[in-house]
Amino acid sequence: MLNALEVFTTVVVGLMVGVEFSVAFVINPILNGLPGDNGLRGRTHGARMLGAVMPFWYIGSLVLSAVWAIAGWHHQGAGLVVIAAALLIVSVIMSVVLLVPINNRSKTWTTENLPEDWKEQMSRWDGFHYVRIAVIITAFALLVSALA
Template structure:
């Protein structure tokens, strides 16, 4: 049973990391290359779409990692799982405090109502997101290392 939990958790966190990595290093650079209205509209749409899914994914991943840590408490690698859980907690706190407020504004913008500094706000979101990606990559690496 623990093995199934480990696989499900690792896959869930790994897919989350892949999506967030793709946003940072594939999608946002593509959006940035679009004409101004297209760039802003693509980011707004992405903010609405991923803003609805990612909170469940982050919290669900954290819950799975927590269950793994408790269920495997006396098994090899549990320390790495606990570290991964701590990193995911940091990523959730960071998301709520830094990224979600910017995203909540950005997802409502249109070419008619966006603020003059919308590009600077998106660049700030991107900087926070790069840090968050590094944190969740480290958490994922910890989970993978715990398996071996």
């Protein structure tokens, strides 16, 4: 049963990393390259859609990692899982404190109500997102290492 939990947790976290990586390095660059306000429309739609799903994914990943750490406490690699869970806690805190406030503002933006500093806010969100990606990639790598 522990093996199934380990694999399932690693897959869930890995998929989350893949989605967040693709947002940063594929989707947002594509949207930023669109003419007019089309990119902004795509980003605000993404903020609404992913903003509804990602909290469950982040918390779920954290819970799964914590359960793995507890259930596998006396097994090899438990320390790596604990560190990965701690990094996932950091990612949740970063999300709530740094990214969600910007996301909540941006998902209501239209071309009629754009704040003057909207590009700076998007750039700030992107910067925080890059750091968060580094954190969750590290957590994922630790979980994979714990499997080996």
